[in-house]
Amino acid sequence: MKIAERIAPYMKQVEGVQQTGLYAYFQPVSRSMGPVVEVDGKELVMAGSNDYLGLTHDPRVVERAKDAIDRWGTGPGGSRFLSGNMTLHDELEERLAAFVGKKKAVVHTTGFLTNLGSIKSLMQPDDLILFDKENHASIMEGCKASRARITYFAHNDAAEAHRRLASAMEKYPEASAFLITEGVFSMSGDVAVLDQLVKLKEDFPELIVYLDDAHGLGVMGSHGRGTANHFGVTDKVDFIMGTFSKAMASIGGFIASDNEDVLAFLRNDSKTLIFSAALPAASAAAVIQCIDILEKEPERVERLWEVNRKVRKGLKEIGLCVDDNDSPIIPIHVGSELKAMKISRELFARGVFALPAVYPAVPWNHALIRTAFMSTHEDKHIEKVLDALSDVAHKYGICKQDVDSEGAMTSPEQPGDTPPTAP
Ligand SMILES: Cc1ncc(COP(=O)(O)O)c(C=O)c1O
Missing domain, CATH: 3.90.1150.10 (Aspartate Aminotransferase, domain 1)
Structure with a gap:
């Protein structure tokens, strides 16, 4: 067509x-201005931003970003693989890994690119992905790109995830199995039942848990260390992915793990890292400053x-x-x-x-x-x-x-309205 x-x-x-x-x-x-923005010359209270901690306007974050521009310039001049890797990226990776409680981290230029590149590199067509039905589009794109078998489970339903995993493993006993969930779901705001999901490892010890904590980082857990920290299950989550575009007042993303070999592989294999320009210095420096603030100011x-x-x-x-x-x-x-x-x-x-x-x-x-x-x-x-x-x-x-007993709104549309067409 x-x-x-x-x-x-x-x-x-x-x-x-x-x-x-x-x-x-x-x-x-x-x-x-942070909690207030200007649109068409009118000031509005912002009630929909992911800048949860209001750090995008913190003078210390702004200053750190400006200093980084003075030292490294406004753009990276290349991908990290080639000419764009800065000492700042290495420092940021160390700080992030320590912050979320993992040994190493690999930074990408956005959260979307982190999911797309990492999931595609980690998973193969023979693998099996257990996928919460509410997961973000970037996770879905990574899963599709990997061409692994995707098995959906009802949103936040650990019992159904268990049943689906059991039946899939019977069918494909050789497959590596991954479970992917968000920490805080981006639309519903639901917090993942991460404590229950990691328990699947009791019956399936080789299950690999991948947590997208875009909306949990900086917000959940002690000092904002994230949703795994909130539940006390950091050691049971194999990969923690996060973005800087929400509470970390910047743009960019990372994946952290205790498995240093796999991260070294990712660093050299993730297409979205190798073939996309590096995170600009100002964005990286802003995140380091946010971590400083979070560590000191719970x-x-x-x-x-x-x-x-x-x-x-x-x-x-x-x-x-x-x-x-x-x-x-x-x-x-x-x-x-x-x-x-x-x-x-x-x-x-x-x-x-x-x-x-x-x-x-x-x-x-x-x-x-x-x-x-x-x-x-x-x-x-x-x-x-x-x-x-x-x-x-x-x-x-x-x-x-x-609301009626089915959970649907009962109030009718206003007369004369033409609702958008149903899918
Ligand atoms: C759950 C989740 N994962 C990943 C992303 C992508 O992050 P970024 O905005 O850094 O590309 C988002 C952003 O909307 C998100 O909500």
Whole structure:
């Protein structure tokens, strides 16, 4: 099929939504002050950033990044394999490994590239991957590129993972088996049942556990050392992958392990490391500064949880459908994709930056407003967000009483609305 023909139905949908004025994505942020950003000349409280600790604006992080630019320049000039490897990358790898409790780490230029390159290098077509159905797209792309057999288990269901592993190992006894999960799931905010998942090793001692802790790093565990640390199972997790694009106030990614041989192999085999430019100096230096801060100032992580508790309490008082997670991501369940887009637009009008998560990021008709808060949010910011949400909650019928026994929202669309077409 020709490209134009293939993309036509998709573009028709996007353009349909754009014509309604409800298209919420690619908002042009002209300035960021951290918890407050400027869009179209208007200041909005940011309620959807992954900069969980607010470190992107910390003067120490900014200064360290500037110093690195002065010393190494703005770009790396090549991949790490060739001319772009800096002493800064080696230092960062050492600091990261120690921070998450592993012997070594390998840094890539983004988290996506870390998953894509590492998973493809680690897994082979004969291998078996146990895959949580909510795992991130970058994990999926890595698994697909490896051409290993993928077996899906229901989200966060260790018993089903066990059953599926048992039956797959009966069929393919020679396969290496990997279990891949996120630490904190990026859309639902669910914390992985990592303690239960690593227990599968009792029956399958050769099972290799790969944890994508993009949203757990800097947030979960002591000093933000991550989800494995939170559960006290770091020694049972074979690979910890993380990104710098969330709490670490930068961009980039890494994979850490106690298996130094495998990491040495990865360093020389990961195509996304060898054939992609290295992480710029400013980005690497910013992360080192974040680790310094996290090691010395655990109160920053504490403040994030304090903010989260306040927000969750406020959302529940309004009557919104919010899960009871210990997670920095607070999704608000709203039902249809159309309603989510309208609510997002109304929140913007009330001075709050909060975006909808719609199909295919979440199941059809289970759209969310994905909110996330930062250590640097002050009470006045939280109040503004809660006031705006309270207004729209009642207008759009997204409170607990509006949900039927199947978990679906009962409140109808407004007359005259044309919802986006179902998949
Ligand atoms: C779970 C998860 N893994 C990996 C990534 C990719 O990270 P990066 O933004 O560093 O490419 C993300 C980012 O959205 C993520 O949420």
